[in-house]
Amino acid sequence: xxxxxxxxxxxxALIFIIVVSRPRAEKSLYDLGAFGRIPVLHNGRVKPxxxxxxxxxxxxxxxxxxxxxxKPMSATRWLLxxxxxxxxxxxxxxIRIDHPELKxxxxxxxxxxxxxxxxxxxxxGEKLQHQYERARSVESSRRSQYQNLVMTLSQKILTYRSxxxxxxxxxxxxxxxxxxxxxxGPKAMSMEAQQNDEAVxxxxxxxxxYHDQKPSEFNAAVAAHLAQVEKQSPQLASLAALESYFRLAxxxxxxxxxxxxxxxxxxxxxxxPANNADGQHQARNSKGDALRRAAMAVLGVAFLAHTGxxxxxxxxxxxxxxxxLYASSLFVGFGAVLLAIVLEWIYRNGVGSxxxxxxxxxxLIIAHNLSDGDDLEAVIAVLDTNLWLSTHVVVVSxxxxxxxxxxxxxxxxLIGGVFTSxxxxxxxxxxxxxxxxxxxxxxxxxxxxxxxxxxxxxQSWGRFWGWDPKENGALLVVLMNALxxxxxxxxxxxxxxxxxxxxxxxxxxxxxWFGVNMLGVGLHSYGFMxxxxxxxxxxxxxxxxxxxxxxLPLRYWRSTIASVTSEAHPAKPSRSVIASPx
Amino acid sequence: xxxxxxxxxxxxxTVPLLSAAMLLVYFxxxxxxxxxxxxxxxDYFRCFVIWSSGMTLFPGYRINFPVKIPVxxxxxxxxxxxxxxxxxxxVRFKLSWKRVGIIAIHLGIILILLGELFTGMFAVxxxxxxxxxxxxxxxxxxxxxxxxxxxTSNPLHDTLIAVPQSRLLPGKVITDSRLPFEIRVERYYRxxxxxxxxxxxxxxxxxATAGQHANRLIAELPDELSLEKVxxxxxxxxxxxxxxxxxxxxxxxxxxxxTIKVGDKTYRIxxxxxxxxxxxxxxxxxxxxDKYPGSNIARQYASRVILRDPQRNExxxxxxxxxxxxxxxxxxxxxxxxxxxxxTVLQIVDNPAAILPYIACILxxxxxxxxxxxxLVTFLRRRQA
Numbered sequence: 001x002x003x004x005x006x007x008x009x010x011x012x013a014l015i016f017i018i019v020v021s022r023p024r025a026e027k028s029l030y031d032l033g034a035f036g037r038i039p040v041l042h043n044g045r046v047k048p049x050x051x052x053x054x055x056x057x058x059x060x061x062x063x064x065x066x067x068x069x070x071k072p073m074s075a076t077r078w079l080l081x082x083x084x085x086x087x088x089x090x091x092x093x094x095i096r097i098d099h100p101e102l103k104x105x106x107x108x109x110x111x112x113x114x115x116x117x118x119x120x121x122x123x124x125g126e127k128l129q130h131q132y133e134r135a136r137s138v139e140s141s142r143r144s145q146y147q148n149l150v151m152t153l154s155q156k157i158l159t160y161r162s163x164x165x166x167x168x169x170x171x172x173x174x175x176x177x178x179x180x181x182x183x184x185g186p187k188a189m190s191m192e193a194q195q196n197d198e199a200v201x202x203x204x205x206x207x208x209x210y211h212d213q214k215p216s217e218f219n220a221a222v223a224a225h226l227a228q229v230e231k232q233s234p235q236l237a238s239l240a241a242l243e244s245y246f247r248l249a250x251x252x253x254x255x256x257x258x259x260x261x262x263x264x265x266x267x268x269x270x271x272x273p274a275n276n277a278d279g280q281h282q283a284r285n286s287k288g289d290a291l292r293r294a295a296m297a298v299l300g301v302a303f304l305a306h307t308g309x310x311x312x313x314x315x316x317x318x319x320x321x322x323x324x325l326y327a328s329s330l331f332v333g334f335g336a337v338l339l340a341i342v343l344e345w346i347y348r349n350g351v352g353s354x355x356x357x358x359x360x361x362x363x364l365i366i367a368h369n370l371s372d373g374d375d376l377e378a379v380i381a382v383l384d385t386n387l388w389l390s391t392h393v394v395v396v397s398x399x400x401x402x403x404x405x406x407x408x409x410x411x412x413x414l415i416g417g418v419f420t421s422x423x424x425x426x427x428x429x430x431x432x433x434x435x436x437x438x439x440x441x442x443x444x445x446x447x448x449x450x451x452x453x454x455x456x457x458x459q460s461w462g463r464f465w466g467w468d469p470k471e472n473g474a475l476l477v478v479l480m481n482a483l484x485x486x487x488x489x490x491x492x493x494x495x496x497x498x499x500x501x502x503x504x505x506x507x508x509x510x511x512x513w514f515g516v517n518m519l520g521v522g523l524h525s526y527g528f529m530x531x532x533x534x535x536x537x538x539x540x541x542x543x544x545x546x547x548x549x550x551x552l553p554l555r556y557w558r559s560t561i562a563s564v565t566s567e568a569h570p571a572k573p574s575r576s577v578i579a580s581p582x
Numbered sequence: 583x584x585x586x587x588x589x590x591x592x593x594x595x596t597v598p599l600l601s602a603a604m605l606l607v608y609f610x611x612x613x614x615x616x617x618x619x620x621x622x623x624x625d626y627f628r629c630f631v632i633w634s635s636g637m638t639l640f641p642g643y644r645i646n647f648p649v650k651i652p653v654x655x656x657x658x659x660x661x662x663x664x665x666x667x668x669x670x671x672x673v674r675f676k677l678s679w680k681r682v683g684i685i686a687i688h689l690g691i692i693l694i695l696l697g698e699l700f701t702g703m704f705a706v707x708x709x710x711x712x713x714x715x716x717x718x719x720x721x722x723x724x725x726x727x728x729x730x731x732x733x734t735s736n737p738l739h740d741t742l743i744a745v746p747q748s749r750l751l752p753g754k755v756i757t758d759s760r761l762p763f764e765i766r767v768e769r770y771y772r773x774x775x776x777x778x779x780x781x782x783x784x785x786x787x788x789x790a791t792a793g794q795h796a797n798r799l800i801a802e803l804p805d806e807l808s809l810e811k812v813x814x815x816x817x818x819x820x821x822x823x824x825x826x827x828x829x830x831x832x833x834x835x836x837x838x839x840x841t842i843k844v845g846d847k848t849y850r851i852x853x854x855x856x857x858x859x860x861x862x863x864x865x866x867x868x869x870x871x872d873k874y875p876g877s878n879i880a881r882q883y884a885s886r887v888i889l890r891d892p893q894r895n896e897x898x899x900x901x902x903x904x905x906x907x908x909x910x911x912x913x914x915x916x917x918x919x920x921x922x923x924x925x926t927v928l929q930i931v932d933n934p935a936a937i938l939p940y941i942a943c944i945l946x947x948x949x950x951x952x953x954x955x956x957x958l959v960t961f962l963r964r965r966q967a
Contacts, residue, residue: 041875043874044873044874044875044881045874178875179875181875182873182874182875183875346962346965388905437958437961440954440957441954443950444947444950444951444954447946447947447950448943448946448947448950451694451939451942451943451946451947452943454939454943455939455940455943456905458936458939459905459907460904460905460916461916461918461929461931462707462907462914462916462929462930462931462933462936463707463931464697464701464936464939465698465701465939466619466623467610467611467619467622467623467626467627468619469611469614472607472608472610472611473611475607476604476607476608479600479603479604479607480604482600483597483600483601483604486593486596486597486600487593487597489593490592490593490594490596490597491593492593492594492597508604516611
């Protein structure tokens with residue numbers, strides 16, 4: 001029976017991921033799923049209208065779906081209502097406003113309410129317009145926080161208007177057509193300008209059927225439109241269909257669930273004490289061992305789902321895996337989980353699986369919060385070189401991934417040592433060796449990645465190193481890893497110390513990954529960064545608290561990791577297998 | 583002696599030095615939220631001592647010190663790291679296969695540190711703007727404005743005297759035997775704008791009393807923080823010759839050179855970016871400024887130029903675009919920007935140390951692989967045994 005547990009675990013994880021990732025458009029008389037597959041030109045890229053609906057809705061409401069009168073509503077339905085039935089859609093509460101001062105500006109005092117309709121927001125009209133004109137005259141880097149808020153709200157209104165007034169996107173039958181429209185400049189981007197176009201006329205038929213509330217006509221028109229796309233450009237039709245499937249399936253979201261299961265299984269496996277001689281390996285086929293292997297099996301499925309979804313994304317985008325912060329967190333998660341799997345493969349004690357679950361979960365949650373609905377956007381000119389994007393960015397992200405993994409192992413060491421009795425002498429040794437090995441890898445990856453970045457900069461504008469915030473961030477990760485390694489080689493830290501330093505490394509890595517973007521220097525100060533700051537601060541404090549556990553005298557630890565004598569007389573630096581001086 | 587060397591070679595010194603380097607980099611990054619990147623390079627990384635009046639822990643959270651405190655700058659920390667590293671190798675030097683990796687890594691680190699030092703000392707960055715169909719052989723260094731005084735009395739050639747921005751400090755008096763007058767810097771604005779004719783005049787504006795631009799008005803602006811943007815300086819100068827006051831002159835990047843008559847000679851005076859006359863010229867044949875369809879997101883900039891160098895009998899066409907520079911005469915030409923649809927801006931860099939990081943990267947990367955991989959293999963073998 002126990003032998004079957006891992007197989008059962010893997011099979012149920014697989015069934016789960018297959019069931020949840022089948023496409024689910026909103027159930028309706030209207031075939032919204034098919035409508036979502038219609039390719040349109042929007043923000044410099046041809047994409048399915050499903051993506052446009054989600055991006056636009058996300059931009060104004062910070063969500064990819066909404067609810068009206070407590071009933072959930074999909075982004076595509078919201079888009080159709082907004083375009084064709086403004087009389088009801090203008091009252092949908094979709095524009096998110098959190099800040100009390102902005103609420104005052106639009107003339108509402110409701111502290112509880114977060115979402116407002118375009119109707120409510122623009123009721124006060126002139127006051128907002130006036131503030132917008134003021135904020136706009138100030139250069140973006142010198143705006144006050146209030147002015148930034150006003151600009152963000154105004155952008156939301158403009159986004160809403162560009163959608164309802166049909167100036168945001170143009171339906172196309174082929175990419176050639178999209179290029180032709182694009183050549184003509186931004187003005188051509190209104191459907192009015194393109195009204196003689198075949199694709200636009202057909203699209204209007206669809207909109208009219210929706211406006212008249214005639215589902216069968218709507219479905220027929222959508223089918224006819226898609227048939228035309230298929231006829232003129234089969235490749236575009238399949239890409240758009242694939243992308244809209246990708247949006248509906250939200251594979252990364254469900255992979256998070258699997259990572260949580262992995263973490264729980266691995267953690268539970270430690271509740272059953274090891275009962276064989278060396279105190280490290282759990283006896284084969286014990287309860288703990290079965291759970292541990294189940295965790296590994298589910299981890300395998302989760303990693304496959306993660307990798308597959310990332311591969312699909314890369315295929316759709318046609319660029320290397322990392323082009324923005326969102327994609328980088330997907331990749332950092334991927335890299336850390338991959339390394340953790342290697343650790344589990346070598347050590348087989350559940351630690352690799354548990355940290356894989358932890359890091360996979362956290363990075364995908366971060367990614368989810370960074371996504372704005374369209375993460376496949378056009379890549380700006382200087383980034384548009386696949387050579388450097390696939391070398392420098394990938395290697396640097398592996399450096400981040402491995403630094404975080406070392407930090408996560410450090411957390412397992414300190415929490416496990418102080419609060420549980422699971423950290424035996426043997427476990428302590430193997431865990432600190434894992435941290436050491438991962439830090440070595442992190443050192444290699446972050447250094448090579450950083451230098452490759454310098455070479456890219458030298459190739460692009462003749463400056464190998466400019467002390468730019470992002471470069472400095474990468475340098476800090478390199479220095480931190482160098483510090484950990486030299487502190488160990490110099491005998492200044494041992495098992496406990498290296499774990500605590502690795503946790504401090506988490507702070508450095510998080511800072512260089514996100515912190516530097518919050519400075520708003522030379523780089524864009526993204527709106528979401530203001531939301532992210534409290535999280536970063538919380539993270540830093542939590543890591544400091546965990547790292548300081550390492551300073552707690554061993555007699556307060558629940559685990560016994562060293563005999564009293566060796567702790568009292570720290571002898572010469574222990575030369576473990578991989579240690580080497582200088 | 584040996585024991586002294588041992589202590590400065592100690593890893594117990596390496597770790598604090600690495601921490602110090604991290605703090606320097608951190609504060610040098612934070613400082614960029616309020617200072618432009620070149621000032622930060624100068625004040626934090628390319629200097630020996632930082633006289634610090636306070637610490638910005640995070641933008642918006644600043645602690646001020648009662649007095650200015652000297653803090654080691656980039657040269658001191660980098661130099662100490664270099665000494666520590668060299669001493670470590672001097673003490674423990676032993677050429678063996680096991681140590682080849684370590685030696686290569688550290689040799690690479692030394693090259694990187696030196697490369698940064700030499701770049702700071704010798705690299706020159708210039709820009710050249712060319713309109714389609716036009717030819718240009720003059721590059722400008724927009725980071726280094728200077729005051730220029732031109733003696734036009736010789737019919738064969740002009741004599742140019744340039745005073746760099748670093749000497750144009752308010753209150754300073756500039757005298758030079760080649761200058762026909764004394765210059766007292768009344769005001770110097772690192773960044774400024776012209777006050778428009780219809781604009782309400784700000785109360786702080788100074789009025790010049792002499793020169794062709796005496797009626798123009800200038801308002802000071804804060805420094806640009808982004809590297810892509812350029813500061814436009816202006817200065818008010820009090821000129822005098824002996825006891826004779828020649829008036830208060832306004833010079834600015836925004837304004838053309840003015841003529842001034844001193845004795846029987848005529849001079850031109852103005853503020854301009856440092857110019858470099860090149861022995862070659864570039865003609866812009868075609869400039870492509872490509873955007874993603876229906877958007878303002880740049881997809882590609884590309885300049886097709888003809889390079890002419892009569893001295894070397896060179897005449898050829900070249901294509902310059904993002905990540906694809908042209909290299910000629912030790913200089914590298916990068917596609918920088920596009921202020922207008924038919925005008926390209928090329929960034930020209932002359933950095934004799936540019937090759938060092940490349941060698942360093944190979945040394946360190948290779949060294950790490952030589953060092954870590956055999957250890958990993960040994961470790962895996964032992965676990966299997």
